[in-house]
Amino acid sequence: MNETVKRILSGMTLAAMAIAVIYWYDFFYWVLPLLFIIVFSQTALIEFYRLSDRGASGRPMFLTGMLFSLLITLGYYAGLLKHDFLSEEYSPPSGFFIDALNFLYPSDSGILFIIVLFILSAMAYQMMFRPLHGAIYSAGVTVIGVMYTSLTLSHTLLYFQITDGIFFLLFIITGTLFTDIGAYFAGKFLGTHNAGLTVSPNKTYEGFAGGFIASLISMWGVQRLAVNYQFIEEFYFDFTDLIIVTVFIAALTVIGDLVESMIKRDAEKKDSASLIPGHGGMLDLIDALLFTLPLGYYYIIIRFGNAVL
Amino acid sequence: MNETVKRILSGMTLAAMAIAVIYWYDFFYWVLPLLFIIVFSQTALIEFYRLSDRGASGRPMFLTGMLFSLLITLGYYAGLLKHDFLSEEYSPPSGFFIDALNFLYPSDSGILFIIVLFILSAMAYQMMFRPLHGAIYSAGVTVIGVMYTSLTLSHTLLYFQITDGIFFLLFIITGTLFTDIGAYFAGKFLGTHNAGLTVSPNKTYEGFAGGFIASLISMWGVQRLAVNYQFIEEFYFDFTDLIIVTVFIAALTVIGDLVESMIKRDAEKKDSASLIPGHGGMLDLIDALLFTLPLGYYYIIIRFGNAVL
Numbered sequence: 001m002n003e004t005v006k007r008i009l010s011g012m013t014l015a016a017m018a019i020a021v022i023y024w025y026d027f028f029y030w031v032l033p034l035l036f037i038i039v040f041s042q043t044a045l046i047e048f049y050r051l052s053d054r055g056a057s058g059r060p061m062f063l064t065g066m067l068f069s070l071l072i073t074l075g076y077y078a079g080l081l082k083h084d085f086l087s088e089e090y091s092p093p094s095g096f097f098i099d100a101l102n103f104l105y106p107s108d109s110g111i112l113f114i115i116v117l118f119i120l121s122a123m124a125y126q127m128m129f130r131p132l133h134g135a136i137y138s139a140g141v142t143v144i145g146v147m148y149t150s151l152t153l154s155h156t157l158l159y160f161q162i163t164d165g166i167f168f169l170l171f172i173i174t175g176t177l178f179t180d181i182g183a184y185f186a187g188k189f190l191g192t193h194n195a196g197l198t199v200s201p202n203k204t205y206e207g208f209a210g211g212f213i214a215s216l217i218s219m220w221g222v223q224r225l226a227v228n229y230q231f232i233e234e235f236y237f238d239f240t241d242l243i244i245v246t247v248f249i250a251a252l253t254v255i256g257d258l259v260e261s262m263i264k265r266d267a268e269k270k271d272s273a274s275l276i277p278g279h280g281g282m283l284d285l286i287d288a289l290l291f292t293l294p295l296g297y298y299y300i301i302i303r304f305g306n307a308v309l
Numbered sequence: 310m311n312e313t314v315k316r317i318l319s320g321m322t323l324a325a326m327a328i329a330v331i332y333w334y335d336f337f338y339w340v341l342p343l344l345f346i347i348v349f350s351q352t353a354l355i356e357f358y359r360l361s362d363r364g365a366s367g368r369p370m371f372l373t374g375m376l377f378s379l380l381i382t383l384g385y386y387a388g389l390l391k392h393d394f395l396s397e398e399y400s401p402p403s404g405f406f407i408d409a410l411n412f413l414y415p416s417d418s419g420i421l422f423i424i425v426l427f428i429l430s431a432m433a434y435q436m437m438f439r440p441l442h443g444a445i446y447s448a449g450v451t452v453i454g455v456m457y458t459s460l461t462l463s464h465t466l467l468y469f470q471i472t473d474g475i476f477f478l479l480f481i482i483t484g485t486l487f488t489d490i491g492a493y494f495a496g497k498f499l500g501t502h503n504a505g506l507t508v509s510p511n512k513t514y515e516g517f518a519g520g521f522i523a524s525l526i527s528m529w530g531v532q533r534l535a536v537n538y539q540f541i542e543e544f545y546f547d548f549t550d551l552i553i554v555t556v557f558i559a560a561l562t563v564i565g566d567l568v569e570s571m572i573k574r575d576a577e578k579k580d581s582a583s584l585i586p587g588h589g590g591m592l593d594l595i596d597a598l599l600f601t602l603p604l605g606y607y608y609i610i611i612r613f614g615n616a617v618l
Contacts (some may be wrong), residue, residue, distance in 0.1 A: 085578040108417035135575040140449030262436040
């Protein structure tokens with residue numbers, strides 16, 4: 001099996017899994033999206049930490065990072081449960097359960113509390129139990145790793161709290177994946193003009209153009225299907241809006257991909273891991289989603305405001 | 310003038326400034342606390358960045374960090390303005406002003422948006438405009454610097470939003486400063502048993518004990534005075550509570566101090582800067598407050614809950 005076939009097959013497997021998770025999203029208190037996010041963000045975090053391990057010059061704190069990564073995801077999850085119970089569409093199992101949720105998730109300030117506690121704990125732990133040499137590096141990569149993988153991916157849980165959030169989630173994920181797919185094939189079969197990037201020397205201008213076009217068509221298609229099947233009531237994006245959001249998503253996809261290349265090149269590795277046939281590691285797979293999922297969410301709430309909140 | 314006298318004089322000058330700021334805290338829309346926090350956190354951030362500059366092996370992004378540091382502080386400031394306008398104690402200047410605040414500070418999620426945007430911008434900026442070598446280090450220290458200095462100090466603005474917040478702010482700051490003062494003098498005049506810490510080889514057990522006792526007495530005194538002058542209605546902390554909060558504040562003060570020593574030793578410097586006579590730099594002065602101010606705030610809202618919110 002050549003690389004392209006491998007890449008397509010494992011991409012389709014993952015896409016099928018993602019669609020299943022989104023289809024059964026509210027099965028038993030949203031446990032499937034939660035598990036998906038935990039597995040993806042913890043795996044990506046471990047890969048990031050492996051890539052940023054510099055031995056005697058500084059090493060990330062794996063367990064501290066993984067613990068706070070989990071706490072951040074669970075914080076957003078508690079926020080989702082609380083939001084939906086308060087919206088009265090669902091009845092909570094018991095008063096105690098709501099009390100527990102109020103304690104765990106007083107508001108978004110609960111997440112900020114976890115973040116502050118994480119920064120200060122990482123620095124204190126480094127000071128108490130680990131070498132002085134490389135201390136700033138060690139604490140710095142421990143913190144940025146969690147922010148880069150888990151804080152970003154946990155934003156997926158916020159989509160379930162806005163009107164037509166499932167549509168927007170599919171819309172953003174599709175746009176991101178098709179930018180990647182379009183860029184890959186356009187680059188492979190049409191690519192002649194090298195973009196001259198040090199961080200990723202094989203990128204071509206034809207690849208970028210292919211990514212943009214594939215992204216535009218795919219997002220137009222998702223919206224068309226959603227309206228046809230009455231999943232959403234009317235179009236959110238007219239043609240101008242669609243061009244703007246495509247530029248935004250395609251640019252973030254390319255940036256996310258190049259940032260991950262930068263991390264690998266700084267670590268002098270080709271793939272982040274060899275977990276997924278044809279793709280490499282988890283980070284290679286989701287590098288663009290780490291940018292498009294959180295920033296796409298904020299784009300949508302800034303663009304549509306009260307219409308979706 | 311010897312070091313101790315210098316240290317006392319500049320400490321007293323700063324304490325007088327802080328008291329003036331707290332006394333006139335609501336002068337023209339809390340502009341004095343805001344300016345104080347901006348100056349302190351930006352100065353501390355620049356010192357942290359100077360200490361973490363490793364030349365060709367990685368350099369923090371000064372301007373990106375300073376910009377997002379300012380945005381985080383302004384985010385908390387917008388939250389304070391909005392909170393107080395909504396509490397109806399003050400009348401806002403105009404409807405436009407409230408609209409602007411709602412846009413700038415939709416909720417604490419506005420701060421989270423700034424943080425996510427900061428992480429991703431720092432990585433993207435590094436990828437686009439800076440060397441590949443040391444990229445992870447550069448992005449990591451840029452991020453942790455802002456979190457360590459500005460996210461922490463900005464919590465000061467949250468104290469103005471809780472019942473008797475000015476009292477709690479004075480209470481925490483006093484406990485922190487007197488831990489430092491007690492530890493300094495007890496260590497200097499009574500210190501014989503070295504605590505054997507690599508990160509700070511001159512610390513003695515007598516110093517820790519002196520810090521704890523000075524902190525306990527000073528916080529007891531602040532509460533006593535506040536009740537006597539009817540600044541607060543009744544005691545928040547009975548004797549047991551006071552012991553617990555003193556252990557908490559004194560431990561965080563020592564940890565904050567040692568974390569800053571770790572940063573300096575990793576950078577192979579003695580002082581963070583030579584800004585303040587007898588103290589060194591801004592970081593040397595406020596290292597403990599970076600831990601006690603935010604975590605003290607969360608301690609108070611978890612301990613007293615609805616009584617202060």
